[in-house]
Amino acid sequence: MNALQTELWELASSIAWSQWAELGVDGAPRRHELQAIDLEPLIIFAARLGLHDRRLRAASLDWCVPNVRFTSSIRLGRLLDQASDAMRESFGGFAATVHAHTGVRWPGEGEPLARLTSVRELTPDLHRPALLQLRLRAMVGVSARAEVLRVLLSNPDRARSASQLAEVAAYSKGSVAQALEMLTSSGIVQVRPAANRLVYKLARPRDLMQLLQWVPGSVPDWWAVFRIIDAFDEYARSKRADPETGLGAAQTLLGRIRPDLRRLDIAAQAPHLEGAGSVVAFEAWIMGRLGEHADGTHANPRPTEVTYTIHRLPYGGWIGTINERGREPRRLGLIEHAGDRDLGGVELTRAMFRDALGQVKGAEAPPETVLEAVGREFAEDLLRPMRSGQDATFSGEFVRRWLQSRRNHRQASA
Secondary structure, three states: OOHHHHHHHHHHHHHHHHHHHHOOOOOOOOOOOOEOOOHHHHHHHHHHHOOOOHHHHHHHHHHHOOOHHHOOHHHHHHHHHHOOHHHHHHHHHHHHHHHHHHOOOOOOOOOOOOOOOOOOOOOOOOOOHHHHHHHHHHHHOOOHHHHHHHHHHHOOOOOEEHHHHHHHHOOOHHHHHHHHHHHHHOOOEEEEEEOOEEEEEEOOHHHHHHHHOOOOOEOOOHHHHHHHHHHHHHHHHHHHHOOOOOHHHHHHHHHHHHHHHHHOOOHHHOOOOOOHHHHHHHHHHHHHHHHHHHOOOOOOOOOOOEEEEEEEOOOOOEEEEEEEOOOOOEEEEEEOOOOOOOHHHHHHHHHHHHHHHHOOOOOOOOOHHHHHHHHHHHHHHHHOOOOOOOEEEEEHHHHHHHHHHHHHHHHHHO
16 A cells, blocks of 8 residues: 555544444444444445455444344445445445345345354444434334434534435435425424425424434534545555556546535535646645544534645745634745755654644654654655645644554554
8 A cells, every 4th residue: 555545544444443433343432422423334334444454344244233223225225326336346245244144135246254153242322422323213213214304403404405315315315205294294394495496404403302312413424425535545546556646637536526525515625636736735635624534523623723835945945834713824934955855845844743733732742753754754745746836735633643643654563
């Protein structure tokens, strides 16, 4: 794997392990206590990650076998219709393994991965806010009704059409229309005309939240996040095979993930791809957004979070700028090296690492020898491809996560 792939899959595994921990799987910290998980996308994603993390695949199978009653075969099938070939192929064996132990058929074709010697009874704690979906299914069944309620709870003030609800709920328009008819007749959902269509929203969201009691702070669109990771992995692998992969590949990637960026309401924030240097900024922007999902912070971004803009000067020097919401930009450094045009990027990277760590109370900086070595890796991977006159912007969260990832990698290799 190249550095980009390594960072991506460490981040992806972190997201998946945290969510399985919410479901009751041991061995990982819980960072998504206040964010609702979405079971079927998580299962498909775990099967995909199983190519890199067999322990995660085994742990997720351990959960799925005794808890298959909570899952929706219909949703799995509809999501797989939208998935990449790699996702569908990896899911076939996963589904066959579940069928071998439960008799329940999931969509997909493949041979069982292995007969599980023993299956632990991993019972999810439905009191956890993150398990809103499972709690709704326990109340109204594994059905389109449960998914419609989950989607409407994600933003109670937003009215949606039946087709918009069907897209996120991953049920057919007919099933969603039937669910909406039942929910409106019961008074749980209200309907009103908007332009040439009908839109729906919760009639009394506070009453429903009180009934559910443990409601998460947000209901992320995890299927969109997982598809972005899957597409980004394919892009990162192409960079490994062809180091000259650049602007054209990045533009293709952006076109592929744009619908999911729109679903996450961040498409307008994507950096413009106008030159080779913009590719670095684009990659860093995606990793920064995924890092927020991994830490469970994307729904409540830190108001004081900073970004760092690194500009490569035409004569070989570097300028770094610290940007913080509500404050004037501050100079990170101006470094010139006539003899070694890349060395200045290393020194600026070290200054950026120190500042990003200083933004977090109690964060401890690594020894200078480690900081210099990791700084060289960052400059080599992310700054050196920049051409004179170009710049790249990195979030503080991305910088801290990258630093920690490379420290862990160095310690594991020592």
